[in-house]
Amino acid sequence: MAIIEVTGVSKTYHDQSSGRAVRTLDNVSISAPENDFLILLGPSGCGKSTLLNIIAGLTSFDDDGGRVLVQGKPVTGPNPKLMAYMFQDPVLYPWRTVLKNVEFGLEAQGISKDERRERALKYLRLVGLEEFAHAYPRQLSGGMAQRVAICRSLALETDIVLMDEPFAALDEQSRILIGDELVSIWRQVRRTIVFVTHSLTEAVYLGQRIALFSARPGRIKLEIANPLPRPRSIGTAEFNQMVDTLWTQLKAESLASIKREPAEQEKILLPKE
Amino acid sequence: MHRVPPALTRLALILALLAVWELATRLTSVNVILIAPPSIVLWEIVRVFAGLSVPDFYLNAGITLAEIAVAYAIAAVFGVLMGIAVASSKVIGDAFEPILLVLYAIPKIILYPVIVLMIGTGYASKISFGILVGIFVIIFNTAAGLRQVEPNYVRLAHSLGYGKGKIFFKVELPAAAQTILSGLRLGFGYTIIGVITGELLVVNVGLGFLIDWASVNYHTAQLYAVVLITLAIGVVANLVVSRLERRWVR
Ligand SMILES: Nc1ncnc2c1ncn2[C@@H]1O[C@H](COP(=O)(O)OP(=O)(O)O)[C@@H](O)[C@H]1O
Numbered sequence: 368m369a370i371i372e373v374t375g376v377s378k379t380y381h382d383q384s385s386g387r388a389v390r391t392l393d394n395v396s397i398s399a400p401e402n403d404f405l406i407l408l409g410p411s412g413c414g415k416s417t418l419l420n421i422i423a424g425l426t427s428f429d430d431d432g433g434r435v436l437v438q439g440k441p442v443t444g445p446n447p448k449l450m451a452y453m454f455q456d457p458v459l460y461p462w463r464t465v466l467k468n469v470e471f472g473l474e475a476q477g478i479s480k481d482e483r484r485e486r487a488l489k490y491l492r493l494v495g496l497e498e499f500a501h502a503y504p505r506q507l508s509g510g511m512a513q514r515v516a517i518c519r520s521l522a523l524e525t526d527i528v529l530m531d532e533p534f535a536a537l538d539e540q541s542r543i544l545i546g547d548e549l550v551s552i553w554r555q556v557r558r559t560i561v562f563v564t565h566s567l568t569e570a571v572y573l574g575q576r577i578a579l580f581s582a583r584p585g586r587i588k589l590e591i592a593n594p595l596p597r598p599r600s601i602g603t604a605e606f607n608q609m610v611d612t613l614w615t616q617l618k619a620e621s622l623a624s625i626k627r628e629p630a631e632q633e634k635i636l637l638p639k640e
Numbered sequence: 641m642h643r644v645p646p647a648l649t650r651l652a653l654i655l656a657l658l659a660v661w662e663l664a665t666r667l668t669s670v671n672v673i674l675i676a677p678p679s680i681v682l683w684e685i686v687r688v689f690a691g692l693s694v695p696d697f698y699l700n701a702g703i704t705l706a707e708i709a710v711a712y713a714i715a716a717v718f719g720v721l722m723g724i725a726v727a728s729s730k731v732i733g734d735a736f737e738p739i740l741l742v743l744y745a746i747p748k749i750i751l752y753p754v755i756v757l758m759i760g761t762g763y764a765s766k767i768s769f770g771i772l773v774g775i776f777v778i779i780f781n782t783a784a785g786l787r788q789v790e791p792n793y794v795r796l797a798h799s800l801g802y803g804k805g806k807i808f809f810k811v812e813l814p815a816a817a818q819t820i821l822s823g824l825r826l827g828f829g830y831t832i833i834g835v836i837t838g839e840l841l842v843v844n845v846g847l848g849f850l851i852d853w854a855s856v857n858y859h860t861a862q863l864y865a866v867v868l869i870t871l872a873i874g875v876v877a878n879l880v881v882s883r884l885e886r887r888w889v890r
């Protein structure tokens with residue numbers, strides 16, 4: 368049975384200033400089996416974050432028969448014992464040490480001080496930041512900060528980890544290195560990861576399965592398995608072929624989303640009839 | 641080349657100023673009623689502390705310090721609470737912020753006669769005036785600090801299962817601490833100004849009374865001595881609060 372099951376979910380945002388309704392997700396269905404590394408791939412603005420937030424219980428969805436089940440139960444709000452959520456930015460609290468930042472999620476669950484520390488250190492060790500445990504976030508580079516954020520998510524030891532473009536702000540080299548770390552952690556401590564990205568390379572490099580979004584209103588256009596053996600390397604013939612397949616599909620959607628932008632602006636500029 | 645430490649430069653400047661002042665009063669025929677030389681002022685300060693100079697120095701200084709302490713305690717507690725209220729509730733913010741801004745902008749001194757009429761000439765009116773002068777910067781800094789908290793800080797805590805109350809104490813308050821503390825530091829200085837101003841406007845006790853007493857009796861050396869002591873209290877108090885601020889915000 369799938370650990371995450373999204374069935375027929377739609378989402379309409381109501382823009383308060385213009386009063387316009389924007390349909391962001393249209394009848395989306397997707398599921399993830401246990402231990403999946405599922406990539407949500409699509410052009411900017413297609414609703415990837417919205418879907419991830421809905422799964423995380425951070426955003427509501429339209430009440431028109433759609434369902435989100437996680438471990439067979441409907442999602443009603445954030446559930447940090449079941450799902451860890453990771454933002455695009457590291458979001459570390461500057462007044463807490465690295466260790467205390469990693470422990471922050473565990474504190475909410477009333478886990479004992481010793482166990483918190485032990486778990487936090489375990490994951491800091493996994494990403495090679497143990498010696499920075501007592502440093503403050505301002506002393507870290509962007510890549511290090513993002514690794515601390517990964518530790519904070521993983522330390523929750525949830526079955527599911529949701530990640531929204533977690534490496535988007537990093538330079539390419541750090542992205543690859545941290546991606547490697549994430550995959551190796553995922554293989555050591557099996558978790559179900561749902562990973563949002565707009566990068567084809569990242570999708571093929573990391574993902575076990577890739578779900579491709581259409582331009583807005585977002586729909587799942589294509590779901591494909593990624594059979595490339597690990598460890599993967601960027602630029603091999605198989606790798607490029609995979610990227611090409613995705614790009615062929617994605618191209619049309621990206622064009623659609625780019626074309627719409629000027630059209631939308633016109634709509635705003637036009638005087639009211 | 642070694643850089644001269646700023647503290648040393650400062651000291652040199654002050655000493656030079658004192659020397660010029662001393663020489664100017666000694667070598668010219670300016671009446672000591674108008675300008676007392678530093679050597680005499682210094683001696684007068686010693687006499688003040690020995691209780692030989694101005695009437696009831698320790699009693700009056702104690703009264704002023706007590707007024708400042710009470711006024712600041714109230715300004716700090718209510719200032720922070722009101723700042724929290726203004727920042728956390730749109731209804732309260734919209735309703736009261738314009739009023740607070742007007743009160744903040746006007747010279748508080750025009751309200752002093754009203755305060756005296758309402759609550760008399762005793763300690764309460766000086767304390768009230770100290771609060772009035774000191775509280776606004778505390779309110780506004782608290783509100784501004786809380787409003788400027790990175791929205792992601794709150795979203796993260798929410799996603800980790802923290803409720804509203806815990807988010808406030810564990811995330812919003814520490815995130816705003818720096819701004820709130822600098823409001824508290826500025827507010828402290830303003831409270832001191834308010835209390836002493838109050839004492840100078842309605843003269844009966846306190847350091848303000850001693851300043852006034854020395855002034856109207858042409859005890860120029862005593863006047864300088866008490867003014868300097870009052871200044872020193874302000875400087876020391878500010879130093880202590882800055883230290884606390886730096887220790888809390890790391
Ligand atoms: N809180 C919101 N209010 C109104 N519209 C929103 C909101 N969040 C997202 N949207 C709209 O939904 C669309 C999809 O957003 P998002 O899910 O962030 O896309 P993605 O993550 O794929 O870039 C965007 O076009 C955006 O304008």
Ligand SMILES: [Mg+2]
Pocket residue numbers: 415416417531532
């Ligand atoms: Mg997004």
